[in-house]
Amino acid sequence: MTSDVTSAPALSCAGIRASYGPVQVLFDAGLTVEQGEMVALLGPNGVGKSTLLKVIGGLLKPDDGSVHLGGVDVTALSTRKRVGHGLCQVVGQATFPSLSVTENLAMHGYTSGSRKWTKEAVEAALAVFPRLHARRDQPAANLSGGERQMLALAKAIVVEPKVLVIDEFSLGLAPVVVGGLMELVRRLNERGSAVLLVEQSVNVALSLVHRVYMMEKGEIIAEEQASTLAADPERVRALMLGGHAAGVSA
Ligand SMILES: Nc1ncnc2c1ncn2[C@@H]1O[C@H](COP(=O)(O)OP(=O)(O)OP(=O)(O)O)[C@@H](O)[C@H]1O
Numbered sequence: 001m002t003s004d005v006t007s008a009p010a011l012s013c014a015g016i017r018a019s020y021g022p023v024q025v026l027f028d029a030g031l032t033v034e035q036g037e038m039v040a041l042l043g044p045n046g047v048g049k050s051t052l053l054k055v056i057g058g059l060l061k062p063d064d065g066s067v068h069l070g071g072v073d074v075t076a077l078s079t080r081k082r083v084g085h086g087l088c089q090v091v092g093q094a095t096f097p098s099l100s101v102t103e104n105l106a107m108h109g110y111t112s113g114s115r116k117w118t119k120e121a122v123e124a125a126l127a128v129f130p131r132l133h134a135r136r137d138q139p140a141a142n143l144s145g146g147e148r149q150m151l152a153l154a155k156a157i158v159v160e161p162k163v164l165v166i167d168e169f170s171l172g173l174a175p176v177v178v179g180g181l182m183e184l185v186r187r188l189n190e191r192g193s194a195v196l197l198v199e200q201s202v203n204v205a206l207s208l209v210h211r212v213y214m215m216e217k218g219e220i221i222a223e224e225q226a227s228t229l230a231a232d233p234e235r236v237r238a239l240m241l242g243g244h245a246a247g248v249s250a
Helices: 049-057 079-084 101-110 115-128 130-134 145-159 175-190 202-208 226-230 233-246
Strands: 011-020 023-033 038-042 064-069 087-091 163-167 194-198 211-216 219-225
Touching: 011 049, 023 038, 023 049, 023 064, 023 194, 038 049, 038 175, 038 202, 049 064, 049 087, 049 163, 049 194, 079 087, 087 145, 101 115, 101 145, 115 130, 115 145, 130 145, 145 175, 163 175, 175 194, 175 202, 202 226, 202 233, 211 226, 219 226, 226 233
Parallel strands: 023 219, 038 194, 038 211, 087 163, 163 194
Antiparallel strands: 011 023, 011 064, 211 219
């Protein structure tokens, strides 16, 4: 179960089958994110990307397959325990609307550290996000969409995750805001978090990550270096339209 945890990938999942009731959505899906790596999971709408993230986060129990964090088999563990193993998921713009920016951040710290440590971590996160710092006492409900995404990412600074999983952070945001968020993800990566990103905008993903998995109909159909894919827009287009037409190489 726990082999060499020091050299183990930050995240790996293999042979994942998952269903919603009688409808199977994932068929033998798997991927690996090495320590320090940023990886994107791309594919057309509805192929199962978010479902795989739910399985990774422990929000959906797979019918089969395994999830490892840092070499530890977490397949049977709760979401809370997975957080204890270094997983942080940023999904949508999930915040507590009636709590202030500072209170939202502190909520995440209290689960993992002391009150003093949390206070310091919150200040460190606010120092990275000046726009949040200026609104620190305002309720999250007053934030713009982009600021709420920043808040969701700022929580990752408080938590200092080993693995940061992000679902569609560019959705509905202006390009300039997305650019700022990408820079922040890059900084979190530099501080030691491996990153798995599900992203509709292929350009956003390719300019950020090192490696890409393409998913179609619940399976991983290709795996490529981001730089290789970025140099071949025709292939990217074909993969996003449906990979089997694109000469896949998983
Ligand atoms: N809670 C649910 N109950 C039933 N079916 C669901 C549920 N969530 C997702 N599905 C279905 O499972 C399939 C995969 O959905 P999923 O959200 O994982 O795809 P996705 O690749 O993330 O899509 P998108 O890029 O559009 O977000 C879709 O057919 C979707 O309709």
